[in-house]
Every structure is written in structure tokens, then in C-alpha cells.
Amino acid sequence: MTAYAELAARTNFSFLEGASHGEDMAEAASLLKLTALGIADRNTLAGVVRAHSAAKDRGLRFHPGVRLVTRCGLTQIAYPSDRAAYGRLCRLLTLGNRRAPKGQCDLGLEDICAAAEGQYFILIPPPEIANLDAHGSWARSIAPLIAAAPRRIYLGAAHLYAGADQRRLEALAHLGRAQRLPLIAIQDALYHSPARRPLQDIMTCTRLHTTLAKAGLALQANAERHLKSTLEMARLFRHYPHALAHTQDLSQALTFSLDELRYEYPDEIQGASATPFEELVRLTWQGAQWRYPDGIPDKVQDLVDKELHLIGQLNYAPYFLTVEDIVRFAHGRGILAQGRGSAANSAVCFCLGITEVDPARIDVLFERFISAERNEPPDIDVDFEHERREEVIQYIYARYGRARAGIAATVITYRWRSAVREVSKALGLSADIGAALSGAVWGWDEAVDSERLAEIGLDPADPLLRQTIALARELIGFPRHLSQHVGGFVITRGPLEELIPIGNAAMPERTFVEWDKDDLDALGILKIDVLALGMLTCIAKALRLLDGHYGRALTMATIPAEDPTVYAMLQRADTIGVFQVESRAQMSMLPRLKPACFYDLVIEVAIVRPGPIQGDMVHPYLRRREGLEPVTFPSEELRAVLGKTMGVPLFQEQAMRIAIVAAGFTGGEADRLRRAMATFRRNGTIHLFKEKFVNGMAARGYDPAFAERCFSQIEGFGEYGFPESHAASFALLVYVSAWLKCHYPDVFCAAILNSQPLGFYAPAQLVRDARDHGVEILPPCINASQWDCTLESRNQANFAVRLGFRQIKGFPQTEAERLVAARPPGGFDGPRHLWRAAQLTGASLERLADADAFRCVGLDRREALWAVRGLDQGAAARAGRLTALAPLPLFAQCDQAEEAAETALPPMPLGTHVAMDYAHLRLSLKAHPMNFLRGRYRARGIKACAQIGEVKDGRTIELAGLVLVRQRPGTASGVIFMTIEDEGGIANLIVWPKVFERFRRAVLGARLIWVKGRLQREGLVTHVIAGELDDWTKDLSALCLDTTIEPAIAHADEVKRPNEDRRHALQQRAAQLTLPPSRDFH
Structure with missing residues (x-):
């Protein structure tokens, strides 16, 4: 019976060429009953693990390959026959990647020939191969490869x-006989189903920077580039x-599987121990004595013994030593570091100083971290100061x-905005229509209904518009390009480039592998997450300021614990800037939960999470x-x-x-139950676990009802896991x-x-909050x-x-350092003195003047802008702005200079x-x-x-303020939480979905918003339930008009001057545009 294997398929990891996910290709190949599927994307192995896993689930034989395209355009598909050949193929791709900028691969045919041992090749002839001239020239060009891989x-x-x-087939058969190359049938599939052809056309246009109307012959002639049945x-x-028949011969010759990849841990031992495990044991007990100088508790000894036994059994000791080495380096450099996540369930990690x-103090569950039954590698996440993480890397x-x-x-995948823009x-479509469509959806997954299209001025019945939306929806989730992970490192004993291809990152001195964390997990390849956490940077800087200005040399471990005044502040939700508890949801929870000890903070961090919320555990606990x-x-x-x-699982x-x-x-x-929950929407097998559980x-x-609630809570945790150990790690940062x-x-x-x-808040709100706490804030000053x-x-x-x-904004750190280094003891006496002494660029001087830094x-x-621009009248006349000038050496040290005649400025x-x-x-x-x-606004009855x-609960209130934060949590069923600010404070708004749909444009677009709603007060928590909203951003033009304000708001750093009547339209518009944007979370 005839059998067929497709060995030239592409996925959407052939960026802007393939139009199907690898999982879709595997599913279609299985349904078509193909004997095997080979995926060969253009110069990359980035998509093979996903296809491999999907094929494995369906019992389909899978072959990972690469479509190698040389710099001169020759195309050949390479399939490794064994593990050694696979290593050579990875090394070949790494070579091409490292030669080229990020996202490109520079290979010559000679490189492919050098790596040809153990590879099987399918040569892809050019479309014009039937032409005799092309026939001969192409045959000559591939001769070196034919010689290298007979x-x-x-x-x-x-x-x-x-x-x-x-x-064309006749020409290929003739060429095959002449060159003794067996002919192999391929579909060269670009997608799994004919329905994907329109999307593939879109991707072609995007790749070629053209439109469908102009693409012409660059588009596929029909929808036949899909997987086909054997028949x-x-x-x-x-x-x-x-x-x-040759598809079967080649498939049988390809014995290599990605399952053969074996990750080998680095095994360097710095101590005198004979094996990595002995070294881990030594360091662990040494660390336990450091952690517990008054004696190691029996509970901890038992945990350490149990964990070390399992670590030795699973041969994970080298991995733990690698992480310990990295953390020890950070501590030695004075870089704050703290492990989190499931690793915080490990007593060994605590003793090693990782967590x-x-x-x-906390009941840890080691099985959440490592399990012999699960047979999956551990995953240790370590946070470092975000400004110093590069030192660790x-x-x-x-x-x-x-x-x-x-x-x-x-x-990096397409989301709504990027997808609709490309389609x-x-x-x-015009740029205006594309911009309107891209702004019509908040986040990933909302539908664009007819009412919304009409609201933004588009015709819902327009067929082209409907096609645009449909194709954009298909494109969402497709890969756009690869980027580097936030910090997941793969470290190996042998050459990493023989395990995974490596490429250049956009950032200098950075390289990254082609697989993401899910790919690595699927193949059991360990990574170490070297993550950046801004709050660790903040704490480290605060501790240095505290020591330098108050003489208190504290560490995170020695900050006084269980301080009642700290908990009183938290209970008031006075938490702007405080780690993890500054969101509106957390600030609403704090007065209700009233944390009074450290474990209450652990609960506070974890309770405002999808798991407890979806499991209906929050209200019973409260x-x-x-x-x-x-x-x-x-x-x-x-x-x-x-x-x-209190009897409620959280x-x-x-x-x-x-x-x-x-x-x-x-x-x-x-x-396994917890992990299965994470994919229950896709695999549909959750009922098996639920039945066993209930x-x-x-x-x-x-009680079966209690069992159902417990299971629902695990279901919530599955997708949004937050273990107690992780909450405890974060709670420590909350308290500090x-x-x-x-x-x-002031220090904070x-x-x-x-x-x-x-965090959640922009510098303006952080400064305002500090002033509310009695801190004097002084403006930037050149002296x-x-x-x-x-x-x-x-x-x-x-x-202060x-x-x-x-x-x-825009002032470079190098210029600031030059200014500080040149500043004399008595300070600069004006712009010219500063310019000559520090040799700043003209652009930097203007930024200082723009920032009002010359008041001293x-x-x-x-006046400062006038003086700065007067330093070079010629340049000012030519460009309208001062250019990057440096003083002549003869005048570089002059202290005084003849200033231009003073001009009276309004x-x-x-x-x-x-x-x-x-x-x-x-x-x-x-x-x-x-x-x-x-x-x-006061005249219109709008309150501050x-x-x-002063307003009673349930009464109607009108407010207006600048929008600081918009947030729509995934568990809020479409509810949007907004924070607005005026000169007297902030207010929290709740916008229900129906109200949002009515006032969508104002909610999403306003910088200054008016709201009319009902006041809701519960204890110390106050919200305004929005009923009506309007965009009043245009009112910000008042900043540039002759508007009298109360004298009390002019602070000491403002020179008192009478307001001048200067109504400039451009200034009005500028006033609306210069406010910092809101911080939006969804």
C-alpha cells in the first residue's frame, strides 16, 4: 500500500512565510494519516519542540530539520540522522547566527558542506528549473554539497x-538521473489547511512591504500549499x-529524536569534595549553621535530610551548586538577591542563601519544588537588583x-494592535483606519462588535473591514520574532551550541538560545532564572542612604521586625510605592484584612490573586x-x-x-493535578482528576460541596499559581x-x-505622596x-x-557626571560659566534650562533659555536651537566672560x-x-x-481628575478600576462593563476625566461607582491661559511673578500633550 511522509513542511516560525502553528501541522498530519512529519523552518530550529510535542501526543513520527538558505539564495533542507549530526546542525546555525545581526543567519554553501556529516539533504530547486540555462547553472552550484554528502x-x-x-517534474527527473539524486515527493506545505491561504498572503505582503493589490506574482497562485493526504x-x-517511496526511505533513515537530548549539568566543584553531591552536602550544613547559630531546629534537620536524599537520587546536585555559585557572587559584590517561587519551598535553598x-517559620512543601514521581527538573528563580543584574549576567x-x-x-507574538496594523x-487600508481599529480593543481578547466600529466612525457592513478583523484575529498569537527571556539562563557541561542554536541579541554582549522556557521544560532542559526586581534596587539604595545620612547600618535581615507602626500604616492602605500592595485591589484589601504580623502579609500578598478569588475563598476568610x-x-x-x-485554603x-x-x-x-489544571482548557482531561479528588x-x-470548592480553588491556582513560599518571599519585601x-x-x-x-505610580505621584508625609522636595539645580x-x-x-x-527627560548620565565633576566649590554663576567649565553639549544646556535648573x-x-540660546547666535539663527558646541581651549578655564546685554523678557x-x-x-x-x-469646576458643583x-455612602458625587492608572484584572469579569488625581488627593473609580461600553472612548483615551457616580464606602475603603464619564482633556489648555489660582499652591521654589496674558494655541495643545501617560495594566 502507498505510504507518504511530508518532509518539507514549514510553520509560522518561518517568520512571515509559514501560516500555521506547528501544533496545527502535527494534528493535520495525524488526521491525514501521514506516516511522518518533518518540520524545516528557514534557518531556525525555534519551532521544532512545539511540533515534536504535538506529534508525540498523537503518536506521529516526527523529524526535526532546518531549511538552510544561503546568502546566495540556495535552499536545502537538512535532517540530522543521529545525535552527533544534530549537534553539528546546531553548531552550523549558531555560526550563521553569530555572524549576522539579531534575527538573521549568514551561511555559505561551504559552511553547510563542512557540517554535512550525518545530515540528509533535500535540495529545493528554483521554480524556473525547467529552463535549460537554470538547470545547468543550478546543478553546478550544488555540486560541492553533492560531493560532501554522497x-x-x-x-x-x-x-x-x-x-x-x-x-518541471520531467526536468527534475532528468536532473536526478544525471546527478544520481533520487527524486522525493514534497508538498512544501506552508499551512495545514487551505483556509489559511488568505493569511499567508497577508504575511507575504508584510514581508515584502507591499499590499495585496500590488503584490502580483509574489503571492501564491492558489491555496494548494497545504498538507495533503497520501491518496x-x-x-x-x-x-x-x-x-x-523515497519519503519512507528517508524517514526510516532519520533515527534521531529530540527525546534523545540529555541535559548535563555543569559539574565544577570549588571545594575539596570528591563529587558535586558531597560538595552540596558540605555547603548545605555549613549554611545551616550560619542560618541557625543557636542550633539547627529538629524540623529543619529532618527537611534537609529528606531533600538532600531526593536531590542525590535525582542527580540534581550540580544544578544547586550552579545557582549557589551565582548567588554567592552577587552577595560578594553587595548585590541584593533573593530566590522566590517554588524554590522557596526548599530548606536546602534557604541554607545555601538562595532563598x-x-x-x-513557614510550612514548606518540597514536592511543590521537586518530585521523584514527576521526573521533571527543578526551576529556581532568583531576583537581583535590576540595575546590577547585568553584572551577574x-x-x-x-x-x-x-x-x-x-x-x-x-x-514575541502578534497581539491585537500589531496584528490589525499589519493586516x-x-x-x-489607510493609516487612519488602521489606527482606529488598533485602538478599538483593550488587551488580547475582546471582540470588535458593530456598535464599537460605528462608534469610531467605521462602517460595520464594509466587507473589507470585516475581512481585516477576521484575518487579524487569525494572526493573533503567531510569532513575530524571537527575543531574549527576562533572565532564564541555560548553562551546560558541554558545548551549548550542540544542544540548541545560539544567536545574537539586540543588546551588546548578549546571546540567547532559540528555545523558550516551555520548549526547555518539554525536553527537561534546566534553566536558571536570573531575574531583575526593581524593589531590590530600591531597597539596596535606601539602605545605603540610611547608613550614610542617619548612621543606621541595616540589612534586610536586621531591619526591626513586627513593628506596630508599620502595620498601622499598612492597615490605612498608605502604601503608594510599597512593594506588591500598592495596586487598587491590594489597597482595598488592606483595611479589611488589617495585617498585624508578618504572616498576615503573606496572606495579603496571596489573597488578591485569581486562585483564591476564583475558588470563592476570599470572602469566607475575611x-x-x-x-x-x-x-x-x-x-x-x-x-x-x-x-x-482559619480553615480556608489560600x-x-x-x-x-x-x-x-x-x-x-x-x-x-x-x-500533577496542579499542573494539569494549567492546561485544562486545552486537553480536556481534568474531569479524571476531579473525579479522583472529589x-x-x-x-x-x-462534605462534597467542600470538596468541590477545594477543587475549584486548585483550578484557579493552576493557571495563576502563587505558592505560600513565594508569597512569603514577597511578603519580606513588602515589610522592608x-x-x-x-x-x-525621605530615604524611601x-x-x-x-x-x-x-511599580504602579509615576514619579509625580511618588513625589506628591512624599510631600504628604512631610518630606520637602527640592527642584533640580545646576549647583x-x-x-x-x-x-x-x-x-x-x-x-529634604x-x-x-x-x-x-533626555538629559544623559554622562553629561550629568561631566557637570558634577566640573562644578567648582562656589558653584556655577551662569549658563556661560557652566558651558565653558563642563563642556556640555548645547542640547544638554537647553534641557537644563527647560527643566528650570538655573534658578539658583x-x-x-x-531667561535661562534665552541665555543658553544666546551662547551661539549663529547656530541659533540657523537651527533655532543651540548645537553641540565646545569652547575653544583658550577660553575653557575662563571664570568670567562679558555677557550679552540684558534683554527684558516678559x-x-x-x-x-x-x-x-x-x-x-x-x-x-x-x-x-x-x-x-x-x-x-467648583462653580459647576464638581468636588475635589x-x-x-464629606459625602455620605450611597450619595451621588461628581469628580474630575487626571487619570493615573487604568487596570482590568483577568478575574474582574471586565470591570475596570481607575485611579484619578486632583490637587487635593486621589479617588478610586469602578467602571462596570456596561458603563465601560457606553463611555469607552473616555475611559480609554482621557487624560483628564469627569465622572458622575455613586459613592461606596466599606470601612476605610471608598470607591466611586461610575455612572457617567466624559473626556475633559481639552480643559488642560487652561495651563497656558491667564488663569488665577489660589496663592497657597505656589510653593517656595517658585519665584512669585504676576501672571501674564499670553494665549498661544500651540502652548494650549502642548499643555495637553506634556502630561505623563497613565499606567495601564490589563
Whole structure:
């Protein structure tokens, strides 16, 4: 019977060529009953693991290959016959990748010939091969490869459906006989189904930067480039049956499988131990004595013994030593580092200094981290200071070499905006229509209904518009390109380039492998996550400032624990800038939960998560905590599991322990249950676990309803896992950051500004919050500022925060360092002195003037700009801006210079000052934009945020403010939470889905928004339930008009001047555009 294997298929990892996922190709090949499937993407192995896993699930034989395209355009598909050949193929791709910029591969035929041993090749002839001239020249060009791989080369024959297929096949058969190359039948499939042809056309247009109307012959002539059945292929190649038979011959010759890849850990031993395991044992017990100087608790000893036994059994000791080595390097450099995630369930990790969760205080579940039954490698995530993580990364490269270490890939995929942009371009829609469509959807997965299209001025019945939307939906989730992972490192004992191809990253001195974390997990290849956490940077800087200015040399471990004033601040939800608890959801939860000890913070971090919310565990826990519901336990055996959380399961470990204790699961089964939940929407096998779980609990006497709730909670955890150990790791950072803010708000403010970007709030809100806590904030100054924000002594009690040059938009750090180095003891006396002494560029001088940094020498912003631009009248006349000038050497040391005759300049209005502050500093110390509107709004009955406390619960209220944050959590069923700000404070808005649909444009687009709604107060938590909203951004033009504001808002750093009437339309528009954008999370 005729059999067929497709060995020339492409996936969408042949970027902008293939139009199907590898999983789709595998499923279609299985349904078509092909004997095997080979995936060969253009110069990459990036997509083979996904196809391999999908084929394996379906029992389909799979061959990983590469479509090698040389710099001169020759194309050949390479398939490795064994593990050694696969290593050579990876090394070949690495060679091409490292020669070229990111995303490109530079290979010559000579490179392929050098790596030809063990490879089987399918030569892909050019479409014009039937032409005699092309026939001869192409045959000569491939001769070196034929010589390098004798008897391992096939000649690919495919139907192109271009009108001359029979003539072309005859030419190929003739060429095959002449060159002694067997003919092999291929489909050269670009997609799994004919329905994908329109999408493939879009991708072709995107690749060629053209439109469908202009693409012409560059498009496929029809929809035949899809996978076909054996019967159809037999019909197409009825005159060449041997071509089909050769697909079976080649498939049988390809014995290599990705399952053969074996990850080997680095095994360097720095101590005197004979084996990695002995060294791990030594370091672990040495660390245990350091952690517990008064004696190692029996509980910890038992945990360490158990863990070490399992680690030795599974041969994971080298992996733990590698992570310990990296963390030890960071600690030695004074870089804060802390492990998190499931690794915090390990007592060994705690003793090694990798994590900070004390197993003596927290119940850890090692099976959540490592399980012999699961037979999957551990995954250790370590956070480092985000500004110093590069030091750690370069240490890894230096320690293990680039041949053995590389960062994992991240697959950047099309989302709605990028998908609709590309499709609309390809279909020839105008840029305006494309922009309107791309802005019509929030996030990934909303439908674009007719009402929404009409709202943005488009015709819902337009067939081209509907086709655009349909094709964009198909494109969502397709890979756009590869990027480097945030920090997942693969480190090997042998050459990494023989395991995975390596390529250049866009960042200098960075390389990354072609597989992402899911690919690595699927093949059991370990990675170490070297992650960046901004709050660690903030804490490290704060501790240095605390030591330098207050003389308190503290560490995260020695900061006073269980401080009642810190918990009182948290209970008030006074948490702007505090790690993890500054979101609106967390700030709403804090006054209800009222944390009073460290474990309460662990619960606080974990409870505002999809798992507990979807499992309906939050409200029962809060009712019990508030004494509104009795604390009960389904059984005594579960009291030990649920005692600390009042009988309500909140953590992954608790859910797993319930499965073990109450449902009869083993530790490995419980973790497999948790992992199965993560994919339950796709694999449809969750009912098998649910039945075992619920029936197991019922058999042990538990209420079936309670069993159902427990299972629902595990289901929520599956996709949004948050183990207790991870929550404890984060809770430590919550407490430390809260302690710093509570006791040293000046230190905390300077440190968090010096660590931006970080957290929910922009610098303007962080500065405002610090001022609300009594911290004086000083503006940037040419004679006082450093690059970083600094502390200046004001009195015996505290310090003022001087804004640093880093706060000035577009001002380079190198220029700031040059300025500080050149600053004389008495300071600069003006722009010319600064220019000559520091040799700053003209652009940098203008940025200083724009930022109003010359007030210390008696110049306000307008005067400073005039003086700076007057330093070179010729350049100013030519370009309108000062160019990058340096003084002549003869005058470089001059202290004084003859200044140009003074010009009387009209004063700049305060509103314009504020607008320019926001444009160049992203904040203003002079006034809030809403100050200029308060008189107008007060007359209309619009209240200030500070007046919310005067309004009774349930009453209607009108507010207007700048939009700070928009957030739509995945568990909120479409509800949007907004935070707005005026000159007196902030207000929290809740926008229900129906209201959102009515006022969508205002909700998504407004910089200044008006809201009318109902006040809702629950304890200390206050919200406004929005009923109506409107975009009032146009009112911000008042910043540049003659608008009188209350004198009290002009702060000490503002020189008092009368407001001037200067109504400039461009300034009005600028005022609307210079405010920093809101921070949107969805």
C-alpha cells in the first residue's frame, strides 16, 4: 500500500512565510494519516519542540530539520540522522547566527558542506528549473554539497500549480538521473489547511512591504500549499511512484529524536569534595549553621535530610551548586538577591542563601519544588537588583563561557494592535483606519462588535473591514520574532551550541538560545532564572542612604521586625510605592484584612490573586477574620493544613496537602493535578482528576460541596499559581519597603525615584505622596543636584530630597557626571560659566534650562533659555536651537566672560511653567494642573477628591481628575478600576462593563476625566461607582491661559511673578500633550 511522509513542511516560525502553528501541522498530519512529519523552518530550529510535542501526543513520527538558505539564495533542507549530526546542525546555525545581526543567519554553501556529516539533504530547486540555462547553472552550484554528502541527498519535487508542473517534474527527473539524486515527493506545505491561504498572503505582503493589490506574482497562485493526504499525493505523483517511496526511505533513515537530548549539568566543584553531591552536602550544613547559630531546629534537620536524599537520587546536585555559585557572587559584590517561587519551598535553598523563607517559620512543601514521581527538573528563580543584574549576567558568561551559557528565548507574538496594523496595511487600508481599529480593543481578547466600529466612525457592513478583523484575529498569537527571556539562563557541561542554536541579541554582549522556557521544560532542559526586581534596587539604595545620612547600618535581615507602626500604616492602605500592595485591589484589601504580623502579609500578598478569588475563598476568610463567621475545620487532619488560614485554603501548598491528606493523592499525584489544571482548557482531561479528588474526599467523610470548592480553588491556582513560599518571599519585601517608607520617607522617596521605572505610580505621584508625609522636595539645580536624587540636611530631624538630573527627560548620565565633576566649590554663576567649565553639549544646556535648573543663579526658565540660546547666535539663527558646541581651549578655564546685554523678557505664566515641568521633569513642584481648573469646576458643583470624606455612602458625587492608572484584572469579569488625581488627593473609580461600553472612548483615551457616580464606602475603603464619564482633556489648555489660582499652591521654589496674558494655541495643545501617560495594566 502507498505510504507518504511530508518532509518539507514549514510553520509560522518561518517568520512571515509559514501560516500555521506547528501544533496545527502535527494534528493535520495525524488526521491525514501521514506516516511522518518533518518540520524545516528557514534557518531556525525555534519551532521544532512545539511540533515534536504535538506529534508525540498523537503518536506521529516526527523529524526535526532546518531549511538552510544561503546568502546566495540556495535552499536545502537538512535532517540530522543521529545525535552527533544534530549537534553539528546546531553548531552550523549558531555560526550563521553569530555572524549576522539579531534575527538573521549568514551561511555559505561551504559552511553547510563542512557540517554535512550525518545530515540528509533535500535540495529545493528554483521554480524556473525547467529552463535549460537554470538547470545547468543550478546543478553546478550544488555540486560541492553533492560531493560532501554522497548518497544522502534527495531532489525535492513539488507541484507549484503555476501551469508547467508536468514539464518541471520531467526536468527534475532528468536532473536526478544525471546527478544520481533520487527524486522525493514534497508538498512544501506552508499551512495545514487551505483556509489559511488568505493569511499567508497577508504575511507575504508584510514581508515584502507591499499590499495585496500590488503584490502580483509574489503571492501564491492558489491555496494548494497545504498538507495533503497520501491518496492525493499518490494521484499527483502517479507518474513518479518512486518519489513517494523515497519519503519512507528517508524517514526510516532519520533515527534521531529530540527525546534523545540529555541535559548535563555543569559539574565544577570549588571545594575539596570528591563529587558535586558531597560538595552540596558540605555547603548545605555549613549554611545551616550560619542560618541557625543557636542550633539547627529538629524540623529543619529532618527537611534537609529528606531533600538532600531526593536531590542525590535525582542527580540534581550540580544544578544547586550552579545557582549557589551565582548567588554567592552577587552577595560578594553587595548585590541584593533573593530566590522566590517554588524554590522557596526548599530548606536546602534557604541554607545555601538562595532563598530567604525560613522553613522553621513557614510550612514548606518540597514536592511543590521537586518530585521523584514527576521526573521533571527543578526551576529556581532568583531576583537581583535590576540595575546590577547585568553584572551577574556577565559573571555567568565569564564563568562558563558563551559556548556553555545562553539566555532562553521569548517568543514575541502578534497581539491585537500589531496584528490589525499589519493586516490593514496589507489590505491597503489607510493609516487612519488602521489606527482606529488598533485602538478599538483593550488587551488580547475582546471582540470588535458593530456598535464599537460605528462608534469610531467605521462602517460595520464594509466587507473589507470585516475581512481585516477576521484575518487579524487569525494572526493573533503567531510569532513575530524571537527575543531574549527576562533572565532564564541555560548553562551546560558541554558545548551549548550542540544542544540548541545560539544567536545574537539586540543588546551588546548578549546571546540567547532559540528555545523558550516551555520548549526547555518539554525536553527537561534546566534553566536558571536570573531575574531583575526593581524593589531590590530600591531597597539596596535606601539602605545605603540610611547608613550614610542617619548612621543606621541595616540589612534586610536586621531591619526591626513586627513593628506596630508599620502595620498601622499598612492597615490605612498608605502604601503608594510599597512593594506588591500598592495596586487598587491590594489597597482595598488592606483595611479589611488589617495585617498585624508578618504572616498576615503573606496572606495579603496571596489573597488578591485569581486562585483564591476564583475558588470563592476570599470572602469566607475575611468573614472569619472579622468574627462574622465561626472558624471551623472539616476534620482534625485538615486543622494542621488549614489552621493558619482559619480553615480556608489560600495557598497552592494547602490545596496540594488537601489532595494528599484528604483525597488520598501522593505528593507527585498532587503536583500533577496542579499542573494539569494549567492546561485544562486545552486537553480536556481534568474531569479524571476531579473525579479522583472529589470521590477521594467523599470516601473519607468530607462534605462534597467542600470538596468541590477545594477543587475549584486548585483550578484557579493552576493557571495563576502563587505558592505560600513565594508569597512569603514577597511578603519580606513588602515589610522592608513599608518599614522604610514609614520611618524614613525621605530615604524611601529618594531611593524609589532613583530606581525608576518601578511599580504602579509615576514619579509625580511618588513625589506628591512624599510631600504628604512631610518630606520637602527640592527642584533640580545646576549647583546642587547629582545624577541621582540626594538628601540635603534641613534640620536635625530629617532631610529634604533634591531631585537629581536623572529626573530631567533626555538629559544623559554622562553629561550629568561631566557637570558634577566640573562644578567648582562656589558653584556655577551662569549658563556661560557652566558651558565653558563642563563642556556640555548645547542640547544638554537647553534641557537644563527647560527643566528650570538655573534658578539658583537668578534665572527663571525663560531667561535661562534665552541665555543658553544666546551662547551661539549663529547656530541659533540657523537651527533655532543651540548645537553641540565646545569652547575653544583658550577660553575653557575662563571664570568670567562679558555677557550679552540684558534683554527684558516678559515673565512666563505659572501655568506654562507647570506644563513645561511636566514636559521635562514628568512632575511639577509649583502647582498641580487641576489648580488652574478648580474655580471653574467648583462653580459647576464638581468636588475635589479631598472632599470625598464629606459625602455620605450611597450619595451621588461628581469628580474630575487626571487619570493615573487604568487596570482590568483577568478575574474582574471586565470591570475596570481607575485611579484619578486632583490637587487635593486621589479617588478610586469602578467602571462596570456596561458603563465601560457606553463611555469607552473616555475611559480609554482621557487624560483628564469627569465622572458622575455613586459613592461606596466599606470601612476605610471608598470607591466611586461610575455612572457617567466624559473626556475633559481639552480643559488642560487652561495651563497656558491667564488663569488665577489660589496663592497657597505656589510653593517656595517658585519665584512669585504676576501672571501674564499670553494665549498661544500651540502652548494650549502642548499643555495637553506634556502630561505623563497613565499606567495601564490589563
